[in-house]
Amino acid sequence: LLQLLLNLGIVLATLASLLYAIYILLSKGILRRVSTVAFLFYSMLGAGVFLLGLSLITGAQLSGFALHTWLYFAGMGLICQLMGWLAISFAIMHLQATKTSVALLAQTVATAIIAAVMLNEKLTFIEIAGSIIVLAGIGITFIKPARPVE
Numbered sequence: 001l002l003q004l005l006l007n008l009g010i011v012l013a014t015l016a017s018l019l020y021a022i023y024i025l026l027s028k029g030i031l032r033r034v035s036t037v038a039f040l041f042y043s044m045l046g047a048g049v050f051l052l053g054l055s056l057i058t059g060a061q062l063s064g065f066a067l068h069t070w071l072y073f074a075g076m077g078l079i080c081q082l083m084g085w086l087a088i089s090f091a092i093m094h095l096q097a098t099k100t101s102v103a104l105l106a107q108t109v110a111t112a113i114i115a116a117v118m119l120n121e122k123l124t125f126i127e128i129a130g131s132i133i134v135l136a137g138i139g140i141t142f143i144k145p146a147r148p149v150e
Helices: 008-030 036-058 067-094 097-103 106-118 125-142
Strands: none
Touching (some): 008 067, 036 067
C-alpha cells in the first residue's frame, strides 16, 4: 500500500489548493464588476511585483540568460500564463464557481499527457487510472440531472 507522508511538499500543495479556491471565489465577484483584461492586468501586476520581491530576497538569478531562454520565458508567459488565465477567468465569469474549480482538475491530466507526448515521460498505471477517475468526475459534475416527468 502507498503511504502518505506529511512533508513540506504536501503542506505547500494543500496551501496552494486552498489559495486557488479562495482566488476562484473572489474572482467570481470581482469579474462581475470589472473586465477580464483589467482584472488580469492587476492580478498579474501584483503577482509580478510579489515574485520580483521574493526573487530579490532569495538572490535568484534575474539576468544573463541566453536569447533562446528569454524567448522560452516570453512563450511561457504569453501562451501558458496569459492565455491560460484568460481561459480560467472566462470560465469563472460564465460558470458556477464549483463547476469551474472541478473542471480545473483537468489541468493535471492535461499536464501529464503533454509531458508524455513532448518529454517522453512514462505514465504509470496509477497515473493513468487516476486521470480517468478525474475526467470521469469532471464529466459527472457537468451532467445535468434529468428533469422529472410531468
